[in-house]
Amino acid sequence: AQKIxxxxxxMFVQEKEAVTLDCTYDTSDQSxxxxxxxxxxxxxxxxxIYQGSYDEQxxxxxxxxxxxxxxxxxxxxxxxxxxxxxxxxxxxxxREPRSNDYKLSFGAGxxxxxxx
Amino acid sequence: xxxxxxxxxxxxxxxGQSMTLQCAQDMNHEYMSWYRQDxxxxxxxxxxxxGAGITDQGEVPNGYNVSRSTTEDFPLRLLSAAPSQTSVxxxxxxxxSSYNSPLHFGNGxxxxxx
Numbered sequence: 001a002q003k004i005x006x007x008x009x010x011m012f013v014q015e016k017e018a019v020t021l022d023c024t025y026d027t028s029d030q031s032x033x034x035x036x037x038x039x040x041x042x043x044x045x046x047x048x049i050y051q052g053s054y055d056e057q058x059x060x061x062x063x064x065x066x067x068x069x070x071x072x073x074x075x076x077x078x079x080x081x082x083x084x085x086x087x088x089x090x091x092x093x094x095r096e097p098r099s100n101d102y103k104l105s106f107g108a109g110x111x112x113x114x115x116x
Numbered sequence: 117x118x119x120x121x122x123x124x125x126x127x128x129x130x131x132g133q134s135m136t137l138q139c140a141q142d143m144n145h146e147y148m149s150w151y152r153q154d155x156x157x158x159x160x161x162x163x164x165x166x167g168a169g170i171t172d173q174g175e176v177p178n179g180y181n182v183s184r185s186t187t188e189d190f191p192l193r194l195l196s197a198a199p200s201q202t203s204v205x206x207x208x209x210x211x212x213s214s215y216n217s218p219l220h221f222g223n224g225x226x227x228x229x230x
Binding site: 029031032033035037043044045046047050052091095096097101102103104106107108109 | 147149158159161164166172173174175204206208213214215216217218219220221222223224226
């Protein structure tokens with residue numbers, strides 16, 4: 001079964017507007033970590049934000065915030081005041097303690113294009 | 117702070133050749149790993165290490181070897197390159213193997229096998 005689902009293959013957003021990227025996850029663990037990464041066209045993978053399963057507050061990092069709804073198993077990324085440099089692929093990922101290899105399970109990604 | 121450093125950035129190999137992708141981190145991270153990224157397949161774990169002297173297989177280990185003689189270095193060896201190994205390879209490390217420890221990635225190596 002797919003552990004991370006990102007249903008939006010691509011999105012367009014106007015510069016200075018906010019955009020929400022959807023992510024749902026599937027796990028039977030009570031403890032887990034959720035992460036968002038950015039991959040610009042240059043190819044590197046950049047860690048953006050982390051949300052722990054026990055965190056009661058939504059995580060924020062600058063213009064990035066995570067809308068965490070545990071009961072719905074969703075962890076949507078909100079990018080506020082979009083900039084042209086935000087154009088990239090965005091991946092949602094999860095790390096589970098019962099995973100024998102401690103790996104990150106990634107979603108398929110969402111491509112964001114910011115229009116001037 | 118360099119973070120995770122991968123070399124080379126690009127590589128072209130002929131089928132059957134061998135090579136080593138280098139990975140070094142300067143953050144004193146316990147956990148290190150190698151992923152490959154392919155269109156439509158996402159990122160898949162090749163090998164990982166939870167500390168110096170300890171390595172184990174991930175999801176797609178065939179055709180690759182790793183070693184971890186020091187905390188800092190985690191090279192990936194392609195034993196006999198095949199066209200199916202054409203991919204983008206990422207080395208990633210984290211402070212620990214805990215679920216709440218974010219992975220930090222190198223800039224990737226784009227490998228083409230002809």
